[in-house]
Amino acid sequence: MIQFNALFSKEIKEAIRDKRALMAAFTMAFLAPVMIFVMSKMAIKEAVETPPAYVNISGGEYAPALMKHLADDNVFPMSEVEDADKVMWEKRNIEVFIPADFEESLLAGTSINVVLRADYGEKAHQSIIRRVRDSVYSYSRQIGYQRIMMRGIDVKLLRPINLAEQDTQKPSSNATFISLMLSIYLLFGAFFSGLSVAIDTSAGERERNVLEILLCQPVSTMKVVLAKLFAATTIALIGVVLTLILSTIAVGFVDLSQLGLTFNLDMKTAISLLILLIPICFFASALQLFFAFNAKTFKEAQSLVSIIIMLPGMIPFALSMMNDRPQWLDWAPISGQYLIMEDLFKGDPVGFGVLLVTGAFTVLMTVILVKVMAERLKSEKVVLALS
Template sequence: MGQFKALLIKEYKEAFRDKRALMVALMMAFMAPIMIMVMSKVVIEKAVDKPPVYIKFTGAEYAPKLMAHLKKENLLDFADIPEKDKAIWDERNIVINIPESYSQDMADGKTIKVHLQADFNDKAVSPPVRRINNAIRDFSLSIGYKRLLLRGVDIRLLNPVKLVEQDTSMPDATFIMISMMMGLYMIMAAFMSGLSVAIDSSAGERERNVLEMLLCQPVSTLKIVLAKLCGASTIAVIGVALVLVLSSISVGFVDLTKIGATFSLGFTKGLTLFLLLLPICFFASACQLFLAFQAKSFKEAQSTVSMVIAIPAFVPFVLMMMDDRPQWLDWVPIAGQSLIMEDVFKGVEVNWLAILATSGVTIAITAGLVAILTQKLKSEKVVMALS
């Protein structure tokens, strides 16, 4: 026990020695809450608010009622644009052509073709175009309903069957976007925070000849591996804890009432997430140590281990795209935690059996990696980075 304690203290001194490198390692924990807050505000503003859209109209004088309807929807004439926004909307170049026969065709009950010209491949143009389509469709429907009423036709005949939706989700489930981002950033924090420590304590120590000297001591190889694992995992745990605390604070600055949603990350929910992510921190560090020791140099280790970060970023999006998820995904590391976090954010009752199951599988895989790495460090090829 005394040997392991000495090794652990040595790893902690190495990890906390370079304050600048430590800050870079924990940068994800500090940046994630800010990104969550900013992105949430932007998405809510786009979803709820209706910022002005400036359109170049031709033939606007032929359709005064249509123009009045568009103005109510904050779809304005290009002539009303402020000088500071003129360059932006001139580049987007959204044009609506109203035919000269608009009034006569409207009186005759003919179909009127209003032409909308824009670069539909431009992402900045897509939201304004969508609003224009909705506004003109609503205007067209209102005229159609009025014509039917004038002819004595009950417009309710157009909708013989009406589907009434009753949302049974918890209030927290309405804000899916924040929960997805938070879950993703928390898992990524577990992988990114301890990354530099894991590389330095493996490939870095091998290049500095510290590893060879350490293995020459009368110390168990297993204790050396466990000390390195605990050193890197501790930084990962700190990163996850920071993301949890700072995210709960940053979400408070987002006005969710605009979309009728509520979100809170209380102590119980935060503790549940922390316990759920704890095995992931050790799993991530074990994977990074394992890959770093296989590399032939420090630079190669950096390139190889950095690819591991793609796993936590890729898995949640794959799960989101799957309609029918296989049952075995509940047991797989990262996938199992992602699914449980989704339920936690929705306010669904926590299934502790599922947490124990996926945590048990994660710990078992971590233990397997530690055992394999322990055996590999007894090989001269791994220690000396020989081909």
């Protein structure tokens, strides 16, 4: 135990000594609240506000009523755009073509072809396209209802079924998009915060010949690996705690009531999240140490370990694309933690069995990685990067 404490103290001191690397390790903790705050503000603005949109309208003089309806929905012709914003709206080049026989076709009761032309693949255009489309469809429905009423037909005949939607989401459930972002950022924090320590204490020490000198001492390779693992995990846990605290503070400055949403993170949920993320912090650090020890150079270790950081983003994305996911994903590392975090944020009860199995499997994977590393460090080829 004395040897382990000495080794652990050495690793922590070396990690703290490099202030720049330490600040870089906590980048995710400071970046996550900013991203959550900015994206939440943008989501609220897009959902609540309807700023003026300007499109190239050809033939607007043939349909004054339609033009008024578009204006009521804050959609205006390009001629009304301010000079400061003119270049931006011309670049978007969203066009609406109204045929010259609009009024005649309207009186005759025939279909009218209004053309909406734009780059549908451009993300910046999608909100404007949706607004123009909805406005034209709304005007079309009004005309259709008026035609039916003029013929003495009740417009209710067009809606034989009235669907009443009831949201079963619990009042305690948090805002979905914030919960999704926070879950991913917490996983990223577990993988990113201990990254620099894991690389420096493995591949870095090998290049500085510190690892060779350390293993020449009367200490087991298992204790060396465990000391490095606990040091990297400690930094990772600090990063996760900072991410959780700062993100919760940042959300407090977002007025979610405009969307009819709330975000509450009580102490019980916060503690549950930390208990859930402790095994994943160990697993992330063990995985990074494993790949760093197997790399021949420090640069190669950086490249290999950097790929691992993609896992907290790729796995939740893959889960969101699955309608019927396999059962084993509920307790596999990363995916299991992510799914449990979803339930915690929703306020759904989390089964102790699922939590135990997920944590146990993650710990098992960590133990296997540690044992393999301890065995490989007994070989001079690995220590000296000869193979």
